[in-house]
Amino acid sequence: xxxxxxxxxxxxxxxxxxxxxxxxxxxxxxxxxxxxxxxxxxxxxxxxxxxxxxxxxxxxxxxxxxxxxxxxxxxxxxxxxxxxxxxxxxxxxxxxxxxxxxxxxxxxxxxxxxxxxxxxxxxxxxxxxxxxxxxxxxxxxxxxxxxxxxxxxxxxxxxxxxxxxxxxxxxxxxxxxxxxxxxxxxxxxxxxxxxxxxxxxxxxxxxxxxxxxxxxxxxxxxxxxxxxxxxxxxxxxxxxxxxxxxxxxxxxxxxxxxx
Ligand SMILES: C[S@@+](CC[C@H](N)C(=O)[O-])C[C@H]1O[C@@H](n2cnc3c(N)ncnc32)[C@H](O)[C@@H]1O
Numbered sequence: 001x002x003x004x005x006x007x008x009x010x011x012x013x014x015x016x017x018x019x020x021x022x023x024x025x026x027x028x029x030x031x032x033x034x035x036x037x038x039x040x041x042x043x044x045x046x047x048x049x050x051x052x053x054x055x056x057x058x059x060x061x062x063x064x065x066x067x068x069x070x071x072x073x074x075x076x077x078x079x080x081x082x083x084x085x086x087x088x089x090x091x092x093x094x095x096x097x098x099x100x101x102x103x104x105x106x107x108x109x110x111x112x113x114x115x116x117x118x119x120x121x122x123x124x125x126x127x128x129x130x131x132x133x134x135x136x137x138x139x140x141x142x143x144x145x146x147x148x149x150x151x152x153x154x155x156x157x158x159x160x161x162x163x164x165x166x167x168x169x170x171x172x173x174x175x176x177x178x179x180x181x182x183x184x185x186x187x188x189x190x191x192x193x194x195x196x197x198x199x200x201x202x203x204x205x206x207x208x209x210x211x212x213x214x215x216x217x218x219x220x221x222x223x224x225x226x227x228x229x230x231x232x233x234x235x236x237x238x239x240x241x242x243x244x245x246x247x248x249x250x251x252x253x254x255x256x257x258x259x
């Protein structure tokens with residue numbers, strides 16, 4: 001009797017927690033629970049499932065249509081953590097302004113942002129995209145080629161970023177990076193930014209954009225950016241991809257190289 005009354009007393013608290021954190025519950029359901037169930041039911045990874053969907057619903061050679069098909073899958077079928085259409089517009093605008101010739105992407109995943117970046121590049125530009133997970137990279141390679149980008153425009157490098165960055169000059173003949181997009185594991189942002197600084201490949205005006213610096217967040221990366229004095233920086237506030245109630249943001253850093 002008493003324990004029933006105590007349990008009842010917690011009901012309002014539970015309801016208010018559910019209301020307050022409803023978007024996080026939605027995210028947990030879509031990104032974790034549904035994914036487990038579908039992995040079990042289909043025997044495919046989520047990345048392989050989205051590839052099958054894109055293959056059967058999108059038009060080969062049409063990057064816009066491929067991106068829209070990804071967005072449709074991620075909004076209505078299963079959650080997948082790529083930059084999405086809203087934050088994607090910020091990226092599109094920046095690429096249009098900068099017209100970068102040499103671009104590095106860290107964290108290819110299924111190739112959504114790779115296609116988004118590649119379609120915005122000027123003729124003759126080259127995008128190097130780094131992915132350490134071989135299964136994801138196999139999906140990304142097919143998506144990138146399906147969108148119509150050959151190896152001269154997009155080169156996929158299947159290795160961890162901390163091995164790739166120090167060898168970009170030697171292995172790929174890169175002299176300068178005009179634009180870097182970071183969207184891999186957030187704990188790698190700071191060490192990889194330091195490695196890019198040490199590589200000497202960032203020049204005056206090189207831009208580094210880092211996604212998800214608010215959610216899940218990259219505090220040590222942001223602390224370094226604020227303290228090192230090498231960058232002009234700003235945060236573009238935006239909701240998390242496909243979950244409008246969760247706040248997120250992208251950091252835009254312009255390398256100035258002045259300590
Ligand atoms: C959030 S997803 C990237 C989404 C992608 N940028 C998009 O918007 O379409 C993160 C990806 O980074 C990869 N990754 C994480 N840490 C990495 C690292 N240190 N080096 C290379 N790839 C990494 C993961 O395997 C995963 O596929």
